[in-house]
Amino acid sequence: MRKIIVSEFVSLDGVMQAPGGVDEDTEGGFAHGGWTGPFWHDDIGANFVQEVSHADTFLLGRKTWRTHGEAFEPMPAGDPFGDIMNNMHKVVVSTTLKSADAWRNSTLISQNVLDEIRRLKEQPGKDIYVDGSSVLVHALAQADLVDEYSLLVFPLVLGSGKKVFPDDFRTDLKLIETKTFPSGVVLLRYETAGKE
Amino acid sequence: MDAVIEDPQNWVFDYANDEFFNYAREQLFAADALIMGRLTYEGFAEAWSSQAGSNEFADRMNSLPKHVASRTLNGPLKWNATLIEGDVAKEIAALKELPGQNILQYGSGELTRTLLQHELIDEFRVLVYPVAVGAGGHLFENIEKIPMKLLEAKTFSTGVAALHYEPVKK
Numbered sequence: 556m557r558k559i560i561v562s563e564f565v566s567l568d569g570v571m572q573a574p575g576g577v578d579e580d581t582e583g584g585f586a587h588g589g590w591t592g593p594f595w596h597d598d599i600g601a602n603f604v605q606e607v608s609h610a611d612t613f614l615l616g617r618k619t620w621r622t623h624g625e626a627f628e629p630m631p632a633g634d635p636f637g638d639i640m641n642n643m644h645k646v647v648v649s650t651t652l653k654s655a656d657a658w659r660n661s662t663l664i665s666q667n668v669l670d671e672i673r674r675l676k677e678q679p680g681k682d683i684y685v686d687g688s689s690v691l692v693h694a695l696a697q698a699d700l701v702d703e704y705s706l707l708v709f710p711l712v713l714g715s716g717k718k719v720f721p722d723d724f725r726t727d728l729k730l731i732e733t734k735t736f737p738s739g740v741v742l743l744r745y746e747t748a749g750k751e
Numbered sequence: 752m753d754a755v756i757e758d759p760q761n762w763v764f765d766y767a768n769d770e771f772f773n774y775a776r777e778q779l780f781a782a783d784a785l786i787m788g789r790l791t792y793e794g795f796a797e798a799w800s801s802q803a804g805s806n807e808f809a810d811r812m813n814s815l816p817k818h819v820a821s822r823t824l825n826g827p828l829k830w831n832a833t834l835i836e837g838d839v840a841k842e843i844a845a846l847k848e849l850p851g852q853n854i855l856q857y858g859s860g861e862l863t864r865t866l867l868q869h870e871l872i873d874e875f876r877v878l879v880y881p882v883a884v885g886a887g888g889h890l891f892e893n894i895e896k897i898p899m900k901l902l903e904a905k906t907f908s909t910g911v912a913a914l915h916y917e918p919v920k921k
Contacts, residue, residue, distance in 0.1 A: 739901030
């Protein structure tokens, strides 16, 4: 079966909100948007390209899908990240979106979300990659649908913000890979027990 | 992994092995003083006193001088502990000036916040366990944004990652 891989940028205190931009997600009064910037390194980008080479589908929540779509849809072909993001099949989960036309190669799941995702996993294909999408990730975690967590731990404390793991969620994991990047970011890659 | 630090005794022992004990031992023996808040003091004094004489780690823990920050405790304290009188940040800054080995704080809480505000912490050591426990107090709760410099990252065969950081001073 295809794996669902949850890939997140996290702070040392487990916060994953708005890693890329100041206005990306200010919900809850979050004022630290764009916190990954000072610690970016090309090797982190190379790691992303390597990770997504095993995937053929992005599974995203509405906000993350929209943020990525707005960034990548207008990019002309030839940008290495843009090409990956635009060519990949995207599945966006939302009960409010009417269509997924705003970003090419996207389809919408708006009902029976977990069943649809289970069906997606059973279809032949490469891995399914999730980033951001905190609401979706919590739902996937609680439904035991996540096979791997790939966490890039950034060397800073944020103090508050949305977390990768839902409250009152307990799980045992297996550390399968670690990597240290020159800017002090540490990759911790975990496999779940796959109880599904 | 979810940054919960409350009641670690409920899950850390599943991951203890020689590698971990050596790490913990090295850290403790590289320190010649412990600092702590009241909660850690009360929990540790009881837990470690009961293990007196059972191993060199416990003996070291029991014999090291401790400096306890508290607004409610009154001295004298047991367990080779003294109450920090007066301004905590000033007293700990003075302690740092004395010759000697490292000063170690286990756990993190209100004292950590005070020390951070006064830029008195030289290193943070975070052990990331391969488990999400869901409920409990979190690491660095109510702490303002702090950038860090990664000093060292290593992993134990149990899947625990030891991450050492230096807080970046303003």
